[in-house]
Amino acid sequence: MGHSQAEKAASRERVLRIAARKVRAEGVSRPGIADLMKEAGLTHGGFYKHFASRDDLIAQASAAALAEGSAKMERAARKNEQDPRAGLVDAYLGKMHRDSPATGCALVTLGAAAGRSDQHFKEAYEKQVRTYLDLLTGLDDDSGAFGDDFEQARAEAMLTLSALVGATLMSRAVADPAFSDELLETVAGRLKQHGSRASAA
Structure with a gap:
C-alpha cells in the first residue's frame, strides 16, 4: 500500500x-458529518473520499460499535476466575459502564434505532445479540450449572442479557442518582444470586 493510500485508510x-x-453515546441521529470530520482533523469536503453517504458511515460505525462489545465482555468475564459470569455481571452493571456510554455496550444505545432501521442494521444488531448469548451460554456450560441441558442454559443466557441491557438502559435514563445506583445493584445482586442457585442445583 502506497503512502497516500495508507494515509487514506x-x-x-x-x-x-x-x-x-458517537453513536454509542448519542444514538444514530445526532452525529453530523461536519463535526465528525472536524474531530478527526479532516475537512468536511474530504468525507466522500471515505464514505458513500452519512447513512453509509453510520451503518458502518454502528456495526463497529456493536462488535467492539464482545471483547470487553470476554475480558470482564476473565477477570473473575472463580466465577466468570459474576465478573461479567459486575462489569456490565457497574457505575463505570453506566457513566461511559461512548465506550460501553452498543446493545443498550442502539436497540431502539435497530428496531426502526433497515434489514442490514437489524442483522448487525442480531449478530451481536447472538454473540453475547453464545458467550453467556458458554460461561454457564463451563460452570456446569445446567449439566447437558443446552436449552436451559440458552434460556438463562437470554434472561441474563435482557436484564443486563434493560437495567443499564434504565439506570442511564432515570433522574435520581440513588435510584439509578439501586437499579444496578439490585439487578446485579439478583442475577448473581440466580446464577449461584443454578450452579448449586
Whole structure:
C-alpha cells in the first residue's frame, strides 16, 4: 500500500472510530458529518473520499460499535476466575459502564434505532445479540450449572442479557442518582444470586 493510500485508510479508520463512539453515546441521529470530520482533523469536503453517504458511515460505525462489545465482555468475564459470569455481571452493571456510554455496550444505545432501521442494521444488531448469548451460554456450560441441558442454559443466557441491557438502559435514563445506583445493584445482586442457585442445583 502506497503512502497516500495508507494515509487514506488511517483517516477513514479514525473517522469510523470517532463515529462509533458517537453513536454509542448519542444514538444514530445526532452525529453530523461536519463535526465528525472536524474531530478527526479532516475537512468536511474530504468525507466522500471515505464514505458513500452519512447513512453509509453510520451503518458502518454502528456495526463497529456493536462488535467492539464482545471483547470487553470476554475480558470482564476473565477477570473473575472463580466465577466468570459474576465478573461479567459486575462489569456490565457497574457505575463505570453506566457513566461511559461512548465506550460501553452498543446493545443498550442502539436497540431502539435497530428496531426502526433497515434489514442490514437489524442483522448487525442480531449478530451481536447472538454473540453475547453464545458467550453467556458458554460461561454457564463451563460452570456446569445446567449439566447437558443446552436449552436451559440458552434460556438463562437470554434472561441474563435482557436484564443486563434493560437495567443499564434504565439506570442511564432515570433522574435520581440513588435510584439509578439501586437499579444496578439490585439487578446485579439478583442475577448473581440466580446464577449461584443454578450452579448449586
